[in-house]
Amino acid sequence: MSVTAAKGFTAAGIAAGIKENGNPDLALVVNHGPRRAAAGVFTSNRVKAAPVLWSEQVLKSGELAAVVLNSGGANACTGPKGFQDTHATAEKVAEALGCGAGEVAVCSTGLIGVLLPMDKVLAGVETAAAQLSEHGGEKAAIAIKTTDTVHKTSVVTKDGWTVGGMAKGAGMLAPGLATMLVVLTTDADVDSGTLDKALRAATRVTFDRVDSDGCMSTNDTVLLLASGASGVTPGHDDFADAVRQVCDDLGQQLIRDAEGASKDIKIEVVGAATEADAVEVGRSIARNNLLKCAIHGEDPNWGRVLSAIGTTSAAFEPDRLNVAINGVWVCKNGAVGEDRDKVDMRYREVHIVADLAAGSETATIWTNDLTADYVHENSAYSS
């Protein structure tokens, strides 16, 4: 159901010919109101793609009528011409829908440093606008895939109102955010301030804590649009919970589909003096290539966890660190703990607990193992 699960939205996904293989590559999501409230969060990479620069600007009004998304090209590092192309795409959508270009967000994903084939993009917008449907959410989710093997959607329905969404992303997944495009919609009757607050709170503990390969994208975008079509205004906490639930589900789907991965690794940092310490330690472990290789080989190599913790500025004493892998405390007080042979690593999910013994704060970061398939996928094809 994706972005059309909530009332007041239509969507479409089509093959515009941007991708050479003819797969679907252009999606359109339209908010029919009565509200057009919106919020967004964007990559913290300082090299931002043209569509990110554009969408950040249009979001300042707190309103969006539509989002147009393309795969097959990131339109990043494309100079003034790239920005003109994004603008022209928004104008084309505005013309087709009868709204202003300043109410249209644009998202792109694909190879950096290549201009989009604008004749195909603009013709594709017309085709998509003609196919908009209340059942178009699934097709839209399919059209934004790049190296994703599956499309990702999620829906939470509450008492008379719904939050739904779609996501794409498989590589270049890292905090603050991933190569990841996410569009969430809701028919709750809430203003853009509420959307913004709920979205930032949700991404901080979901997408921002997914770190597949440590590589931050130029194009990451998460948008949340509210139509108000349900006529229900939920309580702030209920609404924030629903948004977080959808973000968490989509984030998990991203990790499970990460390029070449054979293991999903949940890194739970406990006993931290601050939440920031817990996040820093979790990220450092998540980015340690040697550990990621060891997990791929089903080797509970806790020494690599300790060496990763040791590179951080978090509060801890080396001789008080404890590490459990899949429930076995293989490291106690910074030294050898239970027998590493007791660790069962046959299953896809691997759970690492790193106890800093320095306080009571925690954070959970998700990552994947590093595999020959990841290397192959990212060396054999430009992406």
Next chain:
Amino acid sequence: MSVTAAKGFTAAGIAAGIKENGNPDLALVVNHGPRRAAAGVFTSNRVKAAPVLWSEQVLKSGELAAVVLNSGGANACTGPKGFQDTHATAEKVAEALGCGAGEVAVCSTGLIGVLLPMDKVLAGVETAAAQLSEHGGEKAAIAIKTTDTVHKTSVVTKDGWTVGGMAKGAGMLAPGLATMLVVLTTDADVDSGTLDKALRAATRVTFDRVDSDGCMSTNDTVLLLASGASGVTPGHDDFADAVRQVCDDLGQQLIRDAEGASKDIKIEVVGAATEADAVEVGRSIARNNLLKCAIHGEDPNWGRVLSAIGTTSAAFEPDRLNVAINGVWVCKNGAVGEDRDKVDMRYREVHIVADLAAGSETATIWTNDLTADYVHENSAYSS
């Protein structure tokens, strides 16, 4: 020639049985004076192996009579017993040589979190002491190998004095420093203050700028010992140059032997506002797994260079960045530059120039590509 190229030093390398495969695994380097000046730099990882904690202490006197090194076990994260084992090893060397244990540095490399087989280590020290020779440098260099495919030595001879050394390291190579043990010797007649200054100046621009896989070790140690046996006291600059030259050569040998690598990547950051900016940007590029995969696939994917630069706090404007790969300026002013098809990537060395257009400072960081062989080597074996 290695550590015995300089006059006043003997060395040995033997198989003590620490490694299960019977390969050489214990080395001893002895300074016969007349001077026993010494300096050292150690890993900045906060989780430090027992031999690092020991050697940092004994170095405080500015004097060393000997260095004992073992492969086959890192003696890291081994608690109080691990530290006792390091102490006992130094005592054994002191007994064999007739010096104090506080004049003996200890270095270990291998798997973290496993105690050393001390009966074999102590017997090995006796055997090594009995085999000390002015020609033992080569054997010592061989005995400290872990996953290294070749042993690494370097010698610079100047007017009447010499600096020589040996190094090991192939994985867990990252700044500040690598899983890397280095022992340098000189017969120049210089004090420990001069050694310390020359060594820190050299490592800062050589070993500290080698970043093979972003993983910082618990055991990194670089030692420089002076015997004064040449009777020559070189000028500070001449001496510092020679030390840097040997460090640079050994650092290059580490990169060329990095685990699984098929490309050596020289990342030259130019036009930086500060040297610190240049180093930060160089490291960020060196640690980008997606770029390292692309280089493996001989794909001049400059978008991944820009996305790595964008994650740093260095001074730059995205639309003024320029990137050359093997002499072709594929990115100009943050956008598409010369045709990427012009880039010839058939050779082992790949040269990336990242121009921040923000000043005149530069730094060069060396790294490798990321390959399926790296994944295999680090997932199939505990190390």
